[in-house]
Amino acid sequence: MTDSTTSLAAAEPLPQASRDFIPLLLPVVLALAMIPLIGSPSTWVTLTVASLAMGMMIFIMASGLTLVFGLMDVLNFGHGAFIAVGAYVATLVLVPMAGYIQADSLWLNLLALAPAALLAMAVSGAVGLVFERVLILPVYGSHLKQILITMGGLIVAEQTLYALWGPQRIPLPLPASLRGSFIFGDIAIAKYRVLAMVVGLVVFGLVLLVLNRTKIGLLIRAGVENREMVEALGYRIKRLFLGVFMVGSALAGLGGIMWGLYREEVHASMGGDLMVLVFIVIIIGGLGSIGGCFIGAILVAMIANYGGFLVPKLALVSNILLMVAILMWRPRGLYPVTNR
Amino acid sequence: MMILSGDPPRSRILGLLLIVIVTMLALAPFLFPGAKAMNVATKICIFAALVASYDLLLGYTGTVSFAHTMFYGIGSYSIAIALYAMGPTWASVATGIVIGLPLAALLALGIGLFSLRVQAIFFAMITLAVASAFLVLASQLSWLTGGDDGRSFQLPELLRPGTVLISKSVFGFEFNGRTLTYYIVFFGSAAMILTLLRIVNSPFGRVLQAVRENRFRAEALGYRTVFHLTWANVLAALVAACAGILNSLWLRYAGPETSLSFIIMVDILLMVVIGGMGTMYGAVIGAAMFILAENYLQTLMGMASKATAGAGIPVLPDLLHPDRWLLWLGLLFIASVYFFPTGVVGKLRGKKA
Numbered sequence: 189m190t191d192s193t194t195s196l197a198a199a200e201p202l203p204q205a206s207r208d209f210i211p212l213l214l215p216v217v218l219a220l221a222m223i224p225l226i227g228s229p230s231t232w233v234t235l236t237v238a239s240l241a242m243g244m245m246i247f248i249m250a251s252g253l254t255l256v257f258g259l260m261d262v263l264n265f266g267h268g269a270f271i272a273v274g275a276y277v278a279t280l281v282l283v284p285m286a287g288y289i290q291a292d293s294l295w296l297n298l299l300a301l302a303p304a305a306l307l308a309m310a311v312s313g314a315v316g317l318v319f320e321r322v323l324i325l326p327v328y329g330s331h332l333k334q335i336l337i338t339m340g341g342l343i344v345a346e347q348t349l350y351a352l353w354g355p356q357r358i359p360l361p362l363p364a365s366l367r368g369s370f371i372f373g374d375i376a377i378a379k380y381r382v383l384a385m386v387v388g389l390v391v392f393g394l395v396l397l398v399l400n401r402t403k404i405g406l407l408i409r410a411g412v413e414n415r416e417m418v419e420a421l422g423y424r425i426k427r428l429f430l431g432v433f434m435v436g437s438a439l440a441g442l443g444g445i446m447w448g449l450y451r452e453e454v455h456a457s458m459g460g461d462l463m464v465l466v467f468i469v470i471i472i473g474g475l476g477s478i479g480g481c482f483i484g485a486i487l488v489a490m491i492a493n494y495g496g497f498l499v500p501k502l503a504l505v506s507n508i509l510l511m512v513a514i515l516m517w518r519p520r521g522l523y524p525v526t527n528r
Numbered sequence: 529m530m531i532l533s534g535d536p537p538r539s540r541i542l543g544l545l546l547i548v549i550v551t552m553l554a555l556a557p558f559l560f561p562g563a564k565a566m567n568v569a570t571k572i573c574i575f576a577a578l579v580a581s582y583d584l585l586l587g588y589t590g591t592v593s594f595a596h597t598m599f600y601g602i603g604s605y606s607i608a609i610a611l612y613a614m615g616p617t618w619a620s621v622a623t624g625i626v627i628g629l630p631l632a633a634l635l636a637l638g639i640g641l642f643s644l645r646v647q648a649i650f651f652a653m654i655t656l657a658v659a660s661a662f663l664v665l666a667s668q669l670s671w672l673t674g675g676d677d678g679r680s681f682q683l684p685e686l687l688r689p690g691t692v693l694i695s696k697s698v699f700g701f702e703f704n705g706r707t708l709t710y711y712i713v714f715f716g717s718a719a720m721i722l723t724l725l726r727i728v729n730s731p732f733g734r735v736l737q738a739v740r741e742n743r744f745r746a747e748a749l750g751y752r753t754v755f756h757l758t759w760a761n762v763l764a765a766l767v768a769a770c771a772g773i774l775n776s777l778w779l780r781y782a783g784p785e786t787s788l789s790f791i792i793m794v795d796i797l798l799m800v801v802i803g804g805m806g807t808m809y810g811a812v813i814g815a816a817m818f819i820l821a822e823n824y825l826q827t828l829m830g831m832a833s834k835a836t837a838g839a840g841i842p843v844l845p846d847l848l849h850p851d852r853w854l855l856w857l858g859l860l861f862i863a864s865v866y867f868f869p870t871g872v873v874g875k876l877r878g879k880k881a
Binding site: 263265323326327331332333335336337339340341343344347348350351352354355460463464467468471501505507508511512515 | 586657658661790794851854855858861869
């Protein structure tokens with residue numbers, strides 16, 4: 189009897205969770221459905237590229253937050269602070285290097301952009317470290333206190349930025365070689381959007397690679413599913429969490445500089461403003477899910493761009509409507525990960 | 529004790545503080561007739577009620593909502609739009625109330641039913657999203673709300689400053705329409721706070737506290753927690769809308785900055801936590817402390833900033849700049865969540881026990 193069951197189990201491959209492709213189709217279907225509504229194909233391409241680029245930027249900002257929530261059940265309302273910190277730190281590099289930025293050579297531009305992005309990520313990662321150690325560590329397990337404390341952190345960070353840089357908006361011009369568009373026939377695609385898409389895809393690919401192909405990624409995924417079990421196996425999940433938190437903050441900082449360049453200005457309130465968008469994205473995606481976060485970001489950006497073009501008045505509440513619709517369909521988001 | 533619903537301050541210092549605050553506010557038009565002082569007194573009254581209603585949610589049920597200013601704004605705007613569109617009559621005041629309060633209640637009901645089924649953290653995010661959408665909506669629909677400029681309007685004859693009810697020769701003090709408006713605000717706020725005190729000390733309020741302490745257990749005892757939470761949300765929204773109405777009546781204006789902005793939401797959070805969550809008295813103390821600080825601490829900070837700038841210390845003058853007062857309150861807020869989560873009131877009560 190026992191023999192037959194073991195041999196049976198050995199013969200069959202391990203049971204795999206069935207893949208859920210329906211959410212993946214959503215952005216595609218949405219984009220295709222918009223073709224007849226928008227009419228002109230060139231406008232459609234421009235809008236689609238714009239929403240993909242915007243979606244990537246939002247994804248970069250939101251990815252850390254959703255993992256942090258999934259792993260430790262910590263919702264960080266201060267995440268927006270890292271976005272703003274990243275953007276402000278970038279101005280520290282980009283404003284003095286304005287000569288490189290204005291030069292009409294892609295390599296000189298990148299020579300200025302790369303250190304700016306690296307510094308922004310390093311500083312917002314470091315701020316994340318302080319944030320986690322000082323603010324969040326003492327209030328594990330209490331949602332109410334977490335929300336309050338991280339809100340307080342957001343206020344303090346925002347006010348500190350105001351104190352150090354002053355309350356005015358800081359202009360952040362796009363590098364010369366990234367201005368303008370690629371023209372294919374009557375289709376115009378802004379160069380910066382292409383860069384944003386590439387960076388976003390690279391980040392998404394790296395995150396997926398780390399999560400699915402490394403031991404640390406395995407531990408993170410296991411921690412999201414069942415934290416106690418991973419701890420019982422002897423792994424220090426709090427340290428793992430600190431690492432995820434720092435990477436998440438660094439990514440938020442990267443998103444901040446990209447958003448700052450996209451809008452060509454930096455302001456301390458941008459963190460709080462983007463927070464709302466980021467929250468909608470991670471709710472839609474399912475708290476804790478990277479794939480859901482990716483699709484959610486693209487959906488939100490698509491709705492914002494198509495909606496803004498077709499019915500500008502509706503664009504104000506379109507994100508909320510999208511969220512309500514998705515939650516009616518799947519109450520815990522597109523890809524529910526945690527059982528919390 | 530009837531009027532306090534059997535929930536007295538339970539601390540001598542707290543009782544004394546409350547008596548001082550209430551007496552000052554009650555006599556404000558006689559003691560501090562200046563325009564700035566009167567504005568401060570009115571703001572304390574209105575915010576005490578607004579913060580108390582928020583405490584019903586945060587302190588008694590443990591749910592964090594970021595949509596409280598939305599309901600406050602609905603109240604403000606409903607009166608402002610009604611008086612602006614229909615002229616300064618009592619009928620338009622009534623219309624504003626009749627439209628505004630049910631609207632706030634319905635919206636609160638909708639949000640509650642939609643999102644209170646899941647855990648508190650979800651509710652916090654959804655209210656944040658809805659409130660920010662509402663803020664954008666209010667500043668974009670300029671034909672209705674006046675956009676970023678808001679709506680200024682005229683009050684009914686009786687409430688205008690020019691209307692002299694008791695002339696100066698009788699008491700040596702002029703009791704005009706403005707004074708009457710102040711007393712409407714004062715007694716309105718007092719009535720709201722006492723009603724909330726009544727609610728939290730009723731069996732309903734006990735269930736709310738049970739939900740806060742352990743939702744699962746409350747449910748196991750047979751209470752429909754979604755029902756209770758949604759009711760609390762609706763009640764809080766109604767009180768917030770009433771506070772908004774009073775605010776509009778006093779300012780003769782409603783705009784995004786004064787009634788909807790996220791800054792006000794943050795202010796409310798700070799007041800609740802610093803004053804003391806889960807105690808209605810905390811709202812009064814918190815509002816009084818915060819608004820006095822907002823109006824008078826800044827002067828002090830300005831002086832400190834100038835002094836440090838004169839001494840040639842680098843970053844400090846910027847940190848002490850009067851506009852940065854929220855930075856210091858934010859730090860105070862974090863410290864109070866850590867070290868005295870029960871706020872000023874909890875501290876005072878604890879000392880006595």
